[in-house]
Amino acid sequence: MSNIVIDKNRCKACYLCINECPRNLIKISDSTNNLGNRVVEFCDPEGVCLGCAMCATRCPDLAITEVYRG
Amino acid sequence: MMLTQVFKIPDSFRKDARYTFCPGCDHGVAVRLVGEVLDELGLRENAIAACSIGCSVTIYDFLNVDALEAPHGRALAEATGIKRARPDKFVFTYQGDGDFASIGLAESMHAALRGENLSAICINNTTYGMTGGQLGPTTILGQVTTTSPMGRNTEYYGYPIKIAEHIALCDGTAFSARVSLDTVANIRKAKQAIKKAFEVQMKGLGFGFVEILSTCPTNWRMSPQKAHERVQNEMMPVFKPGVYKDVLGE
């Protein structure tokens, strides 16, 4: 199942990734990181992630550290 | 089902490197693309970077390559020295528009004119970012900055420079292109251009150059999303993306 890995301590809450995801799987979460940023989270309960890596390509902070396609 | 990893932090990055750029800044994407191309061409262990002054200087904290910090504007002079001393090394610069095209215009242009086997990446975000958003050589007409409070007019400030076109005019240039990071599709194109600029050096064809249209959300006082809209609506009509010279003719 395709998926992504987010290193939330790298996230600076620019939220650029949210608009990139063609399946709208990235959301602003309720948690904050050690920078005090309200970070994004990946929610894919139905397993519909395409593994397209558009989010990671867009992310300017290497916060989406890995993308797997399968 | 077999999973294939389609994205990772480039191997050419320092372990645990954390960007110190502002939220949403396109520098982060550009540096990553450089890292990915270094990976793909297998250049990390043979590369030497000449770093500039401005936000761009911090690349040595992220890219795990040998690096020399140059005074403001002199990155391509130092890169010339490195390459002439060690022609077998892969030598590149990563500079801002102020560094490349204002204070360092002579060094940049003459490196291209001499046809130095070097690759240069220039981030064009139409402002001096690190010092707080002053007018730079690429500030577009009408743009408000901290030193053009009523907007850039030609009477006081003259015109912005179109860097990729100027570099393309130099006979020693092998590749000159302008790319943008406003969309994922354009980010992928940008990476191809960086690769080309690196390959012409590896083939000894001369100067390889990529101008990258980027955002500075902090100094533009815009959200990262709005900043990309500005790149599309205001910058790209003035600084048209495209390949302005390619001796490989592809």
Place this chain on the structure above:
Amino acid sequence: MATECLTDKKVLMKGNYAIANAAVLAGCQCYFGYPITPQSEIGEFMSGKMQELGRAYVSAESELAAINMTIGAASTGVKAMSSSSSCAVALMQEALSYAASDQLPVVLVSVMRGGPGLGNIYPSQGDYFQATKGGGNGDYKLIVLAPSTVQECVDLTYKAFYLAHKYKNPTVLLADGLLGQMMEPVTFKPYPYEEIDNSSWALTGAKARDGRIIRSYAPLADDQCVYLEQLFNKYRQIEENETEWEERDTADADVVLVSFGSTSRNVNTAAKILRQKGVKVGTLRPITLFPFPSKRLQELSKTVKKFVVVEVNMGQMVNDVRLAVNGRVPVELVHKPVGTPPAPDVIVKKVEELI
């Protein structure tokens, strides 16, 4: 003239060519320069010789570019140099501050002409301050060597490369228009110094290791404090090990004439005449301007009644002599603002007036 000489036989050669030839023999791999009188022969010689030997030569677009290219080349550990003169060395000051902070073995030949501003192309010693105090920002020192003959131009060019690499410090060969343009017999011996291993710091590509960063930027104030203390420990070491001067007839001297570079030639003649006239005169010629022979001057000030500093400027080195002597005995200045050094009889007359 553009031929490499390695001979024990004496050859007649212009100072600028001798410097360039010595640099080639010292193993200089990269030369970067921009023309300026009175040192243009160095670049002219190098343009042919370096290409002939397959070494690097660039006619830079400016002195800014030339010195930064030199920094680039030096960062890879090779011997690299630039050469220039007064108002153009002024353009290089920013880069020299960087090179000092980066701790890079940059060699710069500075052939002084008249100043300030465009000045003129006559010989001068008006850049003593420029070389020893620096025009760049921050706390730093350049090693400065001052030849007084064409032979010494050769010997000190060798030494400049050696010290630059030994201490990873930018080093200036401070000649003047007179030395650059005059012809004298010289001998070229092989480069006499050991080669310095630079494999621990040079930028050579991060093969099987992490990338090295050569930078002068320490974002945190505390880091910069530690760094500067280390840098100045190095300078103290240089002072300890490398201070060099030439001294004549000081044992019984009442008056010591202090001068550097080409001026010392006439000062030595003047000292002989004064001795013949019964004046107990000695001479001291700093060969290294940094490190400056302050300790020796201080010692001499216990026995000497007066120092007379002779220089071709408005009085620059005299300040360092005064600092060393620290008011113990008078330090007088005999100077000429610009041009060839004052003639021996002029020096004799001035010294007689002063004592």
